[in-house]
Amino acid sequence: MEEKMLMKGNEAIGEAAIRAGCHFYFGYPITPQSELTAYMAKKLLKMKDAVFVQAESEIAAINMVYGAASTGVRAMTSSSSPGISLKQEGISYIACAELPCVIVNMQRGGPGLGSIQPGQADYFQATKGGGHGDYHLIVLAPSSVQELVDLTMDAFDLADKYTNPAMILGDGLIGQMMEAVEFKERKKINLPDKEGWTLTGCKGREKKYIVPFNLDPYEMEKLNLKIQEKYNKLKEKEVRYETVNLDNADLIIVAYGIVARIAKTVMSNAKKEGINIGLIRPITLFPFPEKIIAETSEKVNKFLVVEMSMGQMVEDVKLAVNGKAEVNFYGRVGGVIPTQSEILTEIKKYLK
Amino acid sequence: MKKVFESPKSLTKDPFTYCPGCHHGIAHRLVAEALDEFGVREKTIGVCPVGCSVFAYVFFDCDMICAAHGRAPAVATGIKRAKPDSIVFTYQGDGDLASIGTAEIVHTANRGENITVIFINNAIYGMTGGQMAPTTLVGQVTQTSPYGRDPKTMGYPIKVAEMLSTLKGVAYISRVALSKPAYILKAKKAIRKAFQSQIEGKGFSLVEILSTCPTNWGLSPIEANKWLEENMIPYYPLGEFKTPEEVS
Numbered sequence A: 001m002e003e004k005m006l007m008k009g010n011e012a013i014g015e016a017a018i019r020a021g022c023h024f025y026f027g028y029p030i031t032p033q034s035e036l037t038a039y040m041a042k043k044l045l046k047m048k049d050a051v052f053v054q055a056e057s058e059i060a061a062i063n064m065v066y067g068a069a070s071t072g073v074r075a076m077t078s079s080s081s082p083g084i085s086l087k088q089e090g091i092s093y094i095a096c097a098e099l100p101c102v103i104v105n106m107q108r109g110g111p112g113l114g115s116i117q118p119g120q121a122d123y124f125q126a127t128k129g130g131g132h133g134d135y136h137l138i139v140l141a142p143s144s145v146q147e148l149v150d151l152t153m154d155a156f157d158l159a160d161k162y163t164n165p166a167m168i169l170g171d172g173l174i175g176q177m178m179e180a181v182e183f184k185e186r187k188k189i190n191l192p193d194k195e196g197w198t199l200t201g202c203k204g205r206e207k208k209y210i211v212p213f214n215l216d217p218y219e220m221e222k223l224n225l226k227i228q229e230k231y232n233k234l235k236e237k238e239v240r241y242e243t244v245n246l247d248n249a250d251l252i253i254v255a256y257g258i259v260a261r262i263a264k265t266v267m268s269n270a271k272k273e274g275i276n277i278g279l280i281r282p283i284t285l286f287p288f289p290e291k292i293i294a295e296t297s298e299k300v301n302k303f304l305v306v307e308m309s310m311g312q313m314v315e316d317v318k319l320a321v322n323g324k325a326e327v328n329f330y331g332r333v334g335g336v337i338p339t340q341s342e343i344l345t346e347i348k349k350y351l352k
Numbered sequence B: 001m002k003k004v005f006e007s008p009k010s011l012t013k014d015p016f017t018y019c020p021g022c023h024h025g026i027a028h029r030l031v032a033e034a035l036d037e038f039g040v041r042e043k044t045i046g047v048c049p050v051g052c053s054v055f056a057y058v059f060f061d062c063d064m065i066c067a068a069h070g071r072a073p074a075v076a077t078g079i080k081r082a083k084p085d086s087i088v089f090t091y092q093g094d095g096d097l098a099s100i101g102t103a104e105i106v107h108t109a110n111r112g113e114n115i116t117v118i119f120i121n122n123a124i125y126g127m128t129g130g131q132m133a134p135t136t137l138v139g140q141v142t143q144t145s146p147y148g149r150d151p152k153t154m155g156y157p158i159k160v161a162e163m164l165s166t167l168k169g170v171a172y173i174s175r176v177a178l179s180k181p182a183y184i185l186k187a188k189k190a191i192r193k194a195f196q197s198q199i200e201g202k203g204f205s206l207v208e209i210l211s212t213c214p215t216n217w218g219l220s221p222i223e224a225n226k227w228l229e230e231n232m233i234p235y236y237p238l239g240e241f242k243t244p245e246e247v248s
Helices: A009-019 A034-044 A058-070 A079-098 A125-126 A145-162 A171-176 A216-237 A258-272 A290-297 A313-321 A339-349 B026-039 B052-061 B074-084 B095-098 B102-110 B160-164 B181-199 B222-237
Strands: A005-008 A024-027 A051-055 A075-079 A101-107 A138-141 A167-171 A178-181 A243-246 A251-254 A277-282 A284-286 A300-305 A326-331 B046-049 B063-066 B089-092 B114-119 B169-175 B205-210 B240-242
Touching: A005 A009, A009 A034, A009 A101, A009 A145, A009 A167, A009 A171, A009 A178, A009 B102, A009 B181, A024 A034, A024 A058, A024 A145, A034 A125, A034 A171, A051 A058, A058 A075, A058 A079, A058 A101, A058 A167, A058 B063, A058 B102, A075 A079, A075 B026, A079 A101, A079 A125, A079 A167, A079 B046, A101 A145, A125 A284, A138 A145, A145 A178, A145 A216, A145 A326, A167 A171, A167 A339, A178 A313, A243 A258, A243 A290, A243 B026, A251 A258, A251 A313, A251 A339, A258 A277, A258 A300, A258 A339, A258 B095, A277 A290, A277 B160, A290 A313, A313 A326, A326 A339, A339 B089, B026 B052, B026 B114, B026 B181, B046 B052, B046 B074, B052 B063, B052 B089, B063 B114, B074 B102, B074 B240, B089 B095, B089 B181, B095 B114, B095 B240, B102 B160, B160 B169, B160 B205, B169 B181, B181 B205, B205 B222
Parallel strands: A024 A051, A024 A075, A075 A101, A101 A167, A138 A167, A251 A277, A251 A300, A300 A326, B046 B063, B046 B089, B089 B114, B114 B205, B169 B205
Antiparallel strands: A005 A178, A138 A284, A243 A277, B169 B240
16 A cells, blocks of 8 residues: 655646656646646656646647647646636547547636636536537546545546546645545556557558548538437446435535535534535536436435535536425635535525 | 659548649648658658648548647647657648747747648638738738738738747748749758758758639639739748758
8 A cells, every 4th residue: 555645736636647647748837726737847857758848828738638649648738717718629629539638627716817716617617518519528526635636547547438538627725735645556447449549650551530520510410429429428337426414414515626525514513503414526527416416306305506606516406406306506706715604504594 | 664753652542622723732742742752651640720721631641630720730749749759740821820820830839849830821811711811911902901901900921931930949941932843843842851850850840832822812823823923922032041050
């Protein structure tokens, strides 16, 4: 077993990525994720056959990832909210080209230049596509530094498995905080062979090309349907979530990432006052854990969705609940983190 | 009987879909010949742009990828860094390279990325139907400069070869034309030098090719060649702006 290390969230992502075999990183500085870019520079520039490029822009960085991924290597870029907006064009191309890569978004308060404090207001952008066209990313939402490590490694596997870009959707708080982490020995898993699509030069074979377009609308529709098929498979096989105390709960909190951590404190404080709270914490935001939410809504009739946004994930919760329970929302935005006491006050409003 | 002329191996058998009199076909052929002559077809990865030559992936018989508008140099950077032994080229038009992709081309050149850029300058947007390009000449009429390019509000045409040759990371830059056989021979030489420079690991190379767009210029192919020689060459002088010797 590996020893535990004390690491900052952003740096832990970097170490996890390198250990997952990602030796190709292209980035651009932005708060609050710059430690990740710096960590990759420090490590990759000293490694053999590894590449670190500080790109001229977020746009260039994601397109470098596109190029590197087309040759079959594990490639990554990272940024925070405004920078992720800039990458959207490239992400749409990569999704259409069906190439695997990992994109990290350590969200900050928005919109516009927003703030540099943590936020969760990029949920729509991350889970609904973000760029133009019908596509989805595999979106993983860690709520601790340990989970940043584990999910970063998983993200590379999932991206390879589904030849689709995967996103780590964290926030400035998880990125900046330090916690003990362990880089566990991972089970070897079988991943599909990349040889069929990688561009390596056409020695001994026919030429290959990667073109994320087709001017024949029927062919383009076929491509859309093929990609859609992957999303259906993801929904069927890769949904992840954590549940706490669902039985006999008076109210269910649905929260992801750092807010779910706060919700756990809310639960134990509420318990002292005789209020029984349950928690559903989506770990995959796409595919969204709609089934467990739907099932729970048959048993518990009050939900409270808490987000650092004006109400984004709450829409997916409402779709899953489908009118079977009352779905309420509480959010703080712009970089403000909700406190456990204000969440508890909110809960009490609905349990009168 | 001795064969004296044949189709390059680095081109597919697909007939070009470019307009009559357009120079893309000649430029494709010269690039393909260079790849053949250096024997690098099987380790080449080409990056095609958005624009008329988005279809270059059909015509080049080597591995190809299509980049977003203007981003080919960034995509090429990713490929070359991941596979340093491959030969990587981008093929970009003037809207792609000199307008929407200025950041990417400048910084790829400045990093001295060891790739080759084939830059087609025909002073207009072709695929979208003849709008003003950053390289459109002063006074030139296009769909979006219907009264002629007015430098007071639309700026002056950008001289890409001159601009990029000021960067230290650049190994080779030249500007050529394809409007007559003598120019084509010189263009071939320049393209060879650009790839040679990449093969020898000298750094970034670019060949700016002055080309015609008879369709959007509203001229016959012959008139278009004449227009290029009388109007473009005086503003965009031909020649080498930087050679590998200057780098060392």
